[in-house]
Structure formats: structure tokens, C-alpha cells
Amino acid sequence: MSRPRRTRVGIIGAGPAGLLLGHLLHRQGIDTVVLEARTRDYVERRQRAGILEQGTIDVLRECGAGARMDQEGLRHDGIELRFDRQGHRIDFPSLTGGRSVMVYAQTEVVKDLIALRLEAGAPLLFEAEALAVEDFHSTAPRVRYRHEDAEHVLECDVVVACDGFHGIGRRSLPADALRVFEREYPFSWLGILADVPPSCDELIYAHHERGFALHSMRSPKVSRLYLQVDRDETVDAWSDDRIWDELATRFAVDDDWALRWGPITDKGITPMRSFVAEPLRHGRLFLAGDAAHIVPPTGAKGLNLAVADVTVLASALVDWFAHGNETALDSYSDTALRRVWRAEHFSYLMTTMLHRDPREDAFGHRLQLSQLRYTVSSTAAATSLAENYVGLPLI
Structure with a gap:
């Protein structure tokens, strides 16, 4: 099997964050390689979130990944808060200028993005376990990974860790490189x-x-x-x-x-759990999605934060590769974290309001x-x- 040895953007993790980032960059002519430790079957069956914010819906539509979502997704214009044996509806469009959400499972988003990547012929390696991210403070970071019982090295211009809370991306960083904020319920x-x-x-x-x-x-x-x-x-x-x-x-x-x-x-x-690791940039290594932050699912924010992260990051990378302008990359962490902390607070409020502690x-x-x-x-x-x-x- 021929494996890529060099790419512009090495992406660890084939969840929604990694796959969407790869798709957004591919559409702009930027080479990427996606490495995923699990099998394709596991990734496509992994049960996770199912609520898409209006912004996530818009991003998927605009990048050509929303066709099946629009056919099979269920638009929801509100939620019900139920307590004291009474139900109370919160109407979204009347309160937000017409915005709503959609029920469309993360498994289906992942299937759609995998299909688009394979149709494009872009490299996507399943059962390729990232072992370490090396030299990320240099101009030539590398990902060491194991695939088919052998170790390989992927040379990159940039590495993006979209490999979840337990992934190697964040764990490749020295402990003193991160400020960690955490709360367990x-x-x-x-x-x-x-x-x-x-x-x-x-x-x-x-x-x-x-x-x-x-x-x-x-x-x-x-x-x-x-x-x-x-x-x-x-x-x-x-x-x-x-x-x-x-x-x-x-x-x-x-x-x-x-x-x-x-x-x-x-x-x-x-x-x-609530968890945030700051900053999201370390030289040429970037963190996105659950690799950088976790929210309790009460606010339905996990998948949507991942989409927001990589949408901002993709735009910054395109600007850098096309024009050599690093301004947006320099501000990626601060830009993403403003939204992350807003979502953390909302998720915390929903959790503490609704659960019995x-x-x-x-x-x-x-x-x-x-x-x-x-x-x-x-x-x-x-x-x-x-x-x-x-x-x-x-x-």
C-alpha cells in the first residue's frame, strides 16, 4: 500500500472536526492527510451528539456536505422544559430572528464527510494510530503513527489534533505548555x-x-x-x-x-465533565474539538464547537497558505476560545438548572x-x- 509521506496539513482524527477540516481545505486545493486510529465501521457507528446549531447547518450546506442532512434531518423550532408535572415550550424562531436547530446524528455527519473525502480521492487512513507529534515548534512538524503493524512518519507543514479528549495530540505537549480548567459533575x-x-x-x-x-x-x-x-x-x-x-x-x-x-x-x-485546555496553538500544532475542550451534553454543544473550531481554523490556514498571512492563525486560539467559554457557561447553566445534585x-x-x-x-x-x-x- 502506498502511504503519503508528506502533506501540508496532517490531521489526527476522523471525527466531525478532522473530516470537516480536511474537506474545507481540500475544496481550497490544500493537501491534507487524515489519520484515524479506529476502523471505519467503528467511526461510523460511534454514538454521539445529534443536535446541529444553525451555524453548523449553514457550514455543512455551504461546503456541499448538507444534501442528506436536508433530506433526512428533522428541523426543530423549540424545546420543552418540563418540571412540576407541566411542560413549557421555548420557541426558537420567535426569540432568535427565525433561527432553529436540526436533529441529525453525528454518525450521519461522519458518514457524509467520509463519503465526500473518499469520492475526492483524498488520503484517509483508518486503523492508523498516531503515536506522537514531533518538532511542532519547527517549520516541519511530524506525526509518527502505526499502520498495518509498522511505524511510519508523516511530514507536515501543520498538524491539527482532532483526536478527542484522550488523543495523542494534546498529550504530545509538555504539561507546562497548557492551562487546564476542569470540572467533574x-x-x-x-x-x-x-x-x-x-x-x-x-x-x-x-x-x-x-x-x-x-x-x-x-x-x-x-x-x-x-x-x-x-x-x-x-x-x-x-x-x-x-x-x-x-x-x-x-x-x-x-x-x-x-x-x-x-x-x-x-x-x-x-x-x-467540563474541560478546557488553553491555548489551542503550539507552534505548528493546533488543537480542535474534544482534543481541546469538553462540555456536558446538556447544552448540545460538543459537535457544534468542533465545527466552529475547524471553520475558523480552515479560513486561517487558507489565508496563510495563499498569502503568507499568519494574522488569523495567530488569533485562532483567542477567537475559538471566546466561543468555547460561552458554550461552557451555557452548558454549565443548563446542567446545574436541570440535574439534581x-x-x-x-x-x-x-x-x-x-x-x-x-x-x-x-x-x-x-x-x-x-x-x-x-x-x-x-x-
């Missing part, structure tokens, strides 16, 4: 996929004395639901019947709404209910939630 999410039509037209965020619950969907026939569970909980402790019983309890309202039950096809536990007393619970009531009764508060949820401008 004392609970996790138990997430399921079920072969049953959704019980709602839009997402339901439920605050209950037993804990948070979220009703989402992947398609008109597949539901995606979540339960707040203890941080040390295991999937084995939750039978299908127990999951559905608990979901029904937490979503219960005083009208005739009912939760639809069906076969559960997937279960998983997701810990809740086992360390909190009755006073804390009353504060949560007060915030929820204010959010659904105040146009100003509802507008703030809606603006952050549909997404602020990319730059």
Missing part, C-alpha cells in the same frame, strides 16, 4: 437508543426530584433518551424495564401525554425551580436560552 447519563417512534415532536428536558431526563430522537422511528444516574452507576444495573419505568416517572405530566416504549438497541454511560439540600432544589420558572415566564430569560441553544455567530 457528581452524576452521569445513561443513554439508550430504542426502536420506537418518539413520544414528542421536539426535545423534552425534564427536571424531576429523582433526577434529570431527556427525550430526543434520531429519526421518526428511533428514539434517543437519557437518564441522570449516579456517577459510579453501571449499565448492568439497569434492565430495560427499569429504564422505561424510570423514564415514565420522570417525564410524567398532568395531561394525557404518554411515553412510548420499545426495544432498546443500545445502552451506554456518559460521565459529565446529590450534594445539594432542599434550598438548592428551590433555587433550581425558581430559575426554571423564571426562564419559562420571562421573555428575556427565554431569549437568552434560545440564542445560546441555536448557536451564536461562528466568529
